[in-house]
Amino acid sequence: MRAREGSRAPTPMAEAGPELLGVHDAQASVPYRPRAVDDALEDALGADRPLVVVVGDRLAGSSRALHRALRRMLGDRLLLPVTDPHAVDLAAVVRTARTIATRARPVVIAADDAPPALLDQVDDALLGALGGGVRLALTTRRTFLDAHLAAPTRARLEAATIAMPPGPIGEEIRPVARARAVLDPVGWSSRVPLALLRTAVDWERLGVPLPLTPALLAEVAPLSLTALGAPPADRGELRRTARDLLRADHGGLRVLRAVPGARGRSRLAADRLFSHLADGDAGAWPVSEDLARDLWHRLGPEERARVARVALARGEGQVALWLATQVPPDDFEPEALYRLGVVLAARSAAHTPEPGRWDGGALRWLTAALDRADADLVPRAQRAILAVESRREERASLPTVRLPVEDAWRAEVTRV
Numbered sequence: 001m002r003a004r005e006g007s008r009a010p011t012p013m014a015e016a017g018p019e020l021l022g023v024h025d026a027q028a029s030v031p032y033r034p035r036a037v038d039d040a041l042e043d044a045l046g047a048d049r050p051l052v053v054v055v056g057d058r059l060a061g062s063s064r065a066l067h068r069a070l071r072r073m074l075g076d077r078l079l080l081p082v083t084d085p086h087a088v089d090l091a092a093v094v095r096t097a098r099t100i101a102t103r104a105r106p107v108v109i110a111a112d113d114a115p116p117a118l119l120d121q122v123d124d125a126l127l128g129a130l131g132g133g134v135r136l137a138l139t140t141r142r143t144f145l146d147a148h149l150a151a152p153t154r155a156r157l158e159a160a161t162i163a164m165p166p167g168p169i170g171e172e173i174r175p176v177a178r179a180r181a182v183l184d185p186v187g188w189s190s191r192v193p194l195a196l197l198r199t200a201v202d203w204e205r206l207g208v209p210l211p212l213t214p215a216l217l218a219e220v221a222p223l224s225l226t227a228l229g230a231p232p233a234d235r236g237e238l239r240r241t242a243r244d245l246l247r248a249d250h251g252g253l254r255v256l257r258a259v260p261g262a263r264g265r266s267r268l269a270a271d272r273l274f275s276h277l278a279d280g281d282a283g284a285w286p287v288s289e290d291l292a293r294d295l296w297h298r299l300g301p302e303e304r305a306r307v308a309r310v311a312l313a314r315g316e317g318q319v320a321l322w323l324a325t326q327v328p329p330d331d332f333e334p335e336a337l338y339r340l341g342v343v344l345a346a347r348s349a350a351h352t353p354e355p356g357r358w359d360g361g362a363l364r365w366l367t368a369a370l371d372r373a374d375a376d377l378v379p380r381a382q383r384a385i386l387a388v389e390s391r392r393e394e395r396a397s398l399p400t401v402r403l404p405v406e407d408a409w410r411a412e413v414t415r416v
Contacts, residue, residue: 008020008080008081008083008260010078010079010080010100010104010107011078011079011080011081012078012079013070013071013074013075013076013077013078013079013108014071014075014076016067016070016071016079016081018063018064018067020067020079020081020110021063021064021066021067021070021081021110021112021139022063022112022113022139023063023064023067024257024259024271030173032064032068033169033172035061035065035165035169036165037065037162037163037164037165038065038068038069040162041054041065041066041069041162042069042072042073044160044162045069045070045073045074045135045137046073048135049135049160050127050130050131050134050135050136051122051127051130051135051136051137051138051156051160052066052135052136052137052138052160052162053114053137053138053139053140053145053157053160053161053162054066054137054138054139054140054161054162054164055139055140055141055142055145055161055162055163055164056139056141056142056163056164057141057142057164057166057168057276058141058168058170058272058275058276058279059168059169059170059171059174059272059273059276060164060165060166060167060168060169060170061164061169061170062139062164063112063113063139065164066110066137066139070108070110070137074106074108074135076105076106077105077106077107077108077135078100078101078104078105078106078107078108079107079108079110080093080096080097080100080107080108080109080110081109081110081111081112082109082110082111082112082114082118083260084211085111085112085113085114085115085117085118086115086117086118086207086209086211087117087209088111088118089121090118090121090122090126091121091125091126091129093109094109094126094129094130094134094136095129097109097134098129098132098133098134101132101133101134102133105133106133106134106135107133107134107135108135108136108137109134109135109136109137110136110137110138111136111137111138111139112138112139113139113140113141113144114138114139114140114144115140115144115207115209115306115310116144116147116149116207116306116309116310117209117303117306118138119138119140119144119145119149119153119157120149120150120153120306122153122156122157123152123153123156124152124156127156143310143313143314144207144310144313145157145158145161146313147306147309147310147312147313148309148312148313148332148333148335148336149309149333150333151333168276170272170273170276171276174273175251175252175253175273176273176277178250178251178252178253179253179271179273179274179277180277180281180282180283181251182197182250182253182255182274183197183274183277183278183281183283184283185228190230190241191225191228191229191230192221192225192230192233192237192238192241193241193244193245193255194224194228195221195222195224195225195227195228195230195233196217196221196224196238196241196242196245196256197245197255197256197270197274198224198227198228198278198285199217199220199221199223199224199291200212200217200256200268200269200270200274201270201274201275201278202224202278202287202288202291203220204269204270204272204275205275205278205279205287205314206287206291206295206307206310206311206314206319207306207307207310208295208299208307209299209303209306209307210298210299210303211265211266211267212267212268212269213265213266213267213268214239214242214243214268215239217238217242217268218235218238218239218242219235220291220294221238222238223288223290223291223294224288226290227285227288227290242256242268246258246268253271253273254271255270255271255274256268256269256270257269257270257271286316286319287311287314287316287319288319289318289319289322291319292311292318292319292320292322292323293322295307295322295323296322296323296325299323301326301327301328301331302331304323304324304327305323305324305327305331305332307323308320308321308323308324308327308332308336308340309332309333309336311323312336312339312340317339317340317342317343318343318347320339320340320343321340321343321344321347324340329365329368332368334369334372334373334374334377334381335369335377337365337366337368337369337372338365338366338369338373338377338380338381338384340365341362341363341364341365341366341368341369341381341384342362342366342384344358344361344362344365345358345359345362345366345384345387345388348361348362348388349391355395356391356392356395359388359391359392362388363385363388363389366381366384366385366388367385369381370382370385
């Protein structure tokens with residue numbers, strides 16, 4: 001039976017390999033190390049819960065833990081993996097699964113690394129369509145779950161969450177030292193391969209919904225070359241190098257891999273070990289504002305809003321500001337609007353040579369947040385608005401005086 005767009009054909013769960021749940025590395029065959037969370041995950045699957053959401057950071061072992069638990073608890077079912085979590089119509093996949101369950105046997109829909117575009121679809125109607133032989137199991141990052149989803153959606157997901165313990169267990173079985181060497185610019189005679197890798201890593205860290213094809217990677221990678229202080233490379237060299245990285249094995253570590261997508265289209269992805277190191281290792285680097293500016297031209301407002309929400313959850317406010325430019329406020333939750341206002345106000349105050357240049361824009365974000373704020377957010381939004389307005393008035397009259405409200409404002413900026 002053919003699956004609908006956005007998912008593969010169903011596979012017997014007992015025969016499903018870990019790659020169908022996002023475990024692509026060579027260490028997938030390493031003996032599994034049980035943890036206490038495995039019992040909670042198996043209990044949730046054994047309790048016939050229609051939705052299970054496994055949440056963890058990179059290398060927390062979420063994908064492998066879910067694969068093991070599904071095989072142990074639901075091995076008699078069919079697995080329907082989601083191929084493109086950014087573009088899938090989840091309701092359509094559920095309808096397909098219900099048809100399969102009626103004609104064959106019960107089905108588990110599984111999506112690995114579910115981004116906000118998929119999580120946003122988990123509404124009451126979708127939950128109501130589950131059950132009766134159809135289950136939905138997701139893995140997702142904490143930053144995706146924290147990406148200012150609508151409050152009802154967040155509540156549904158949290159109620160179904162199994163949280164992986166802190167600490168990247170994947171570091172114990174993955175070639176971390178080798179990955180650090182790959183990320184070290186000193187190890188490359190040319191910076192072109194490293195620029196391609198960094199671009200793929202940043203794409204993954206932000207959860208960009210566009211499939212990263214070789215052609216698109218070659219278009220965007222010059223931004224990383226510039227950040228590395230390397231001379232420009234022509235498009236042909238970039239594409240040739242991308243193909244070489246797909247084939248090359250760096251000490252048991254594949255730098256880039258092709259991930260099958262919908263309609264047979266593949267996308268490029270970096271090994272997740274690199275994004276883990278890029279966020280917290282000695283050689284870490286921030287996602288650049290230049291990439292955000294480039295994405296502004298490639299993504300529609302709704303897609304930019306989702307990526308901006310991820311950037312905010314990651315603490316990359318400047319990246320979020322670029323992506324949020326000209327996005328309607330209704331596309332953001334009040335907390336996201338508030339954070340955008342706080343970040344822009346701080347940038348405005350620090351702007352040289354024209355402090356306060358973007359105060360008007362900051363007030364627009366903050367006012368939009370206040371219009372829809374809940375009881376907790378109202379006083380914070382009011383304080384932020386008062387701080388910006390007071391600063392504007394004081395700058396016009398007594399530029400050297402700092403009002404008391406400024407102290408509260410500075411504390412709030414630090415907290416955000």
